[in-house]
Every structure is written in structure tokens, then in C-alpha cells.
Amino acid sequence: MRNIFTFGHRPAQRNWTVADLRANKGKLQLTEVTAMNGEQAARAAAAGIDTIVTRSQMLKEVRAAAPNTFLTAALMLIDHPTEKDVLEGAMRAMGEGADALYTTRSLDTIKMLADLDFPVMGHVGLVPPYSTWIGGLRAYGTTAEEALKVVGRFRDMERAGAFAVEVELVPQQVLEEINKHTTLVTFSIGSGSGGDVTFLFSEDICGETENPPRHAFAYGNVRRLQEQIERERIAALSAFQTEVRAGTFPYERVSVSMKPEHLEAFRTRLSKTDRLSVARG
Template sequence: MRNIFTFGHRPAQRNWTVADLRANKGKLQLTEVTAMNGDQAARAAAAGIDTIITRSQMLKEVREAAPNTFITAALMLVDHPTENDVLEGAMRAMDQGADALYTTRSLATIRMLADLNFPVMGHLGLVPPYSTWIGGLRAYGTTADEALKLAEQFRAMEEAGAFAVEVELVPQQVLEELNKRTSLITFSIGSGSGGDVTFLFSEDICGETPNPPRHARAYGNVLRLQQEIELERSKALSAFQLAVREGSFPYKDVSVSLKANELEAFRARLDETRPCGAQSKG
């Protein structure tokens, strides 16, 4: 663990720092997963996952659940529509303990954040929100021309001040060549093992996605368990409904009872009083 001081001026410990990630480039293959709540974050940290990425809105909960893990806060486009929104979101995320920021916005945005000395991750290859520009959701860099264009984008992002880049659905051979020629820490998703960090969505890893992307692999079958839970929930609710209708619930063991002598005293005294709801004649 490394002792650090967060941007929010609080002492903390981290499994990795930016300097460590840079020093590790081309060496040990690291891992990154998504975590959208505290439970996912805690499970990832317990499994020894190296880095976590989460939406900035979930950061506080995720950070509390994984206090020592390197966490990147994603400043999603729809959540931060203007440059001012991005800046405010970045400041808030760093104050809450983010170690890095992720954005799919322009180089100008990356430069603005990098100028504040914030570690910034960009996104190249297939960038899903902009997939219309390349003809849909498809691999990118599959021709020499596209691969060279990608090399230009790598250089531009590096010059803008990014420290890392998510590389999605790029041929492994292309990423391997680019990774040799860039100082950017490369996070590969669907781009083979040619990067520095292998990234997958937690729900794909755990088998929660009905139709996972081709590049993902399920190492569990949480979806089956979830379906069994929902089936069991439906059966239980139906059984309760039927039991009440049939009169088999509530039964003696789950009801409160008076002792026989107290019940007898209650009934005797009740008969001596005016019936409930009766009104005096005036």
C-alpha cells in the first residue's frame, strides 16, 4: 500500500498510484472492472482487482466500500453536458477520493482537466456514444488507414495531457504496436492483451448479462441465481396470498394470546361496560 494525500486533503492508502501504473507499463498485466454500488466495489476489492471505474454519482459509496483501491470516476456525457458541469463534477469527484477521471469529451476537456493536475483517462477505438461516425458498433482500426488514424489520436491525447486511455474493440496487434510507442496507460476492453490493463464490466464477468458482447467472458452465472430468486419470490408471495384466503395464516404460533384467566377477566369486564361505539342518550 502507498500512503497518499487525496485532492480532498485527506490522508489515505492506495494499492496503486499514477506513478506506479506508469512504472508498471509493459510489465504485470493489471485488471479493471466496473462497480456501480458499494457491494460490487467491496467484492472487487476483496478479489484483489487492481482498479475500479464507476460513474461519478456512485463514487462516494464505491470509495467507502473500497477505500484502498485505485478508482476512476467517469464523468459521463449525459451527466455533465457543459464544460462548467465537467469542471464541477471533476472537482466533486476528486474531493470524494477519485484517483483519476474518465471522459469521452474533446481534447480541450482533457487539456482543461490535465492543466489542473488531475489524472485524466480518454477513450479511443470504438467510443459507443460516437459510434454513428464509424458506421455503428464495430471494431475500429481493422485497416491500415484506421490504425494510422488511431496512432494520430493516441499522440493527440498524449499531448493534451491524458495519462491513460481506454481502448475499445481495436485489433490486439494494433494496440500492441501503439502501446510500445505511447506513454499512455492503455486499458484494453475487447482489444486483447496488448494493453497495460484488461478491463471488463462486472456484470459480464459475473454472468448477469443475458446477451454479453463477444469480447466478454462470464466467470459466473449470477443471472441464473437472480432468476431463481425471482421465481422463489413469486412462489412465496402467491403462497402467502393463498394461505390468508384459506385461513391457514395467521395461525396460533405467530399470534399473540392472552392467558386464560386474563381473557376471562377481560370478557367479564367488557360485558359490564357500554358496547364499543355506543353513544350515551342525552
């Protein structure tokens, strides 16, 4: 663990720092997963995952659940429509304990954040929100011309001050070659093992996604368990409904009872009270 001081002026410990990630480039293959709530973050930390990425709005909860894991705050375009929103979101995320920021916005945005000495990650290859520009959701960089465009984008991000880049659906061979010639820490999703960090969505890893993308792989089958739990819940609720209607529930063993002598005394006194009320009426 490394001792650090956060942007929010709090002492903390981290499994990795930006300096460590850079020094590790080309060495140990690291992992990154998504966490959109505290439960997912706690599981990732317990599993020894190296880095976590979350939407900036969930960062506070995720950081609390994984206090020592390197954590990137995603400043999603839809959540931060203007440059002012981006800056405010970045300040808030760093103040809440983010170790890095992720954005798919312009190079100017990356430069703005990098000029504040914030560690910034960009995105190359397939960028899903902008997939219409390349003809839809598909691999990018499969031709020499496209691969050179990926190289150009890497160079642009280096000049803008990014420290890392998410590389999505780029051929592994292309990423392997580029990774030899870039200072950027590369986070590969669907781009093979040619990067420095391998990234997948938690729900895809755990088998919770109904129609996972081609590059995902399920190491578990949580969806089957979730469906089983849902069936059990409905069955239990239906049984309760049926037995209450039939008068067979509540059972004697889950009800409170009175000893016979106390019950008789209660009934006697209640009867006298009723007669007295009638007489007064």
C-alpha cells in the same frame, strides 16, 4: 499500500498510484471493473481487483465501499454537457476521492483537466456514443489505415496531457505494437491482452447481462440466481395471499395467545363493562 494525500486534503492509502501504474507499464497485467454502487465496489475490493471505474455521481458511495482501491471517475457526456459542467464535475469527483478522471470529450477537455494536474484517461478505438461516425458498433483498427488513425489519436492524447487511455475493440496485435511506443497506460476492453490493464463490466463478469457484448466473458451466472430469487419471491407472496384468503394464516405458532384463566377474567370484565355502558346509555 501507498500513503497519499487526496485532492480533498485528506490522508488516505491506495493499492496503486498513477506513478505505480506508469512504472508497471509492460509488466504485471492489471484489472479494472465497473462499480455503480457500494455493493459492487465492496465485492471488487474483496476480490483484489486493481482498479475500479464509476460514474462521477456514484463516486462518493463507491469510494466509501472501496476506500483503498484506485478509482476513476467517469465524467459521462450526458451528465456534463458543457465545459463548465465538466470542470465542476471533475473538481467534485477529485474532492470526493477520485484518483483519476475519464472522458470521451475533446482533446481540449483533456488538456483543460491535465493542466490542473488531474490524471485524465481518454478513449480510442470504438467509442460507443460516437459509433455512428464509423458505421455502428464494430471493431476499429482492423485495417492498416484505421490502425494508423488509432496511433494518431494516441499521439494527440499524449500531447494533450492524458496519462491513460481506454482502448475498445482494437485488434490485439495493433494494441501490442502501439503499447511499445506510447507512454500512455492502456486499459484494454475487447482489445486482447496487449494493454497494461484488462477491463470488463462487473455485470458481464458475474453473468448478470442478458445480451452481453461479444468481447465479454461471464465467470458466473448471477442472472440465473436472480431469476430463481424472483420466482421464490412471487411464490412466497402468492402463498401468503392464498392462505390469508382461505383463513389458514396467521398460524397459531406465529400468533400471541393468552392463558385460559386470564382470558376468562378478561371476558368477564368486558361483559360487565358492556352491561354498564348499556345501562348508562
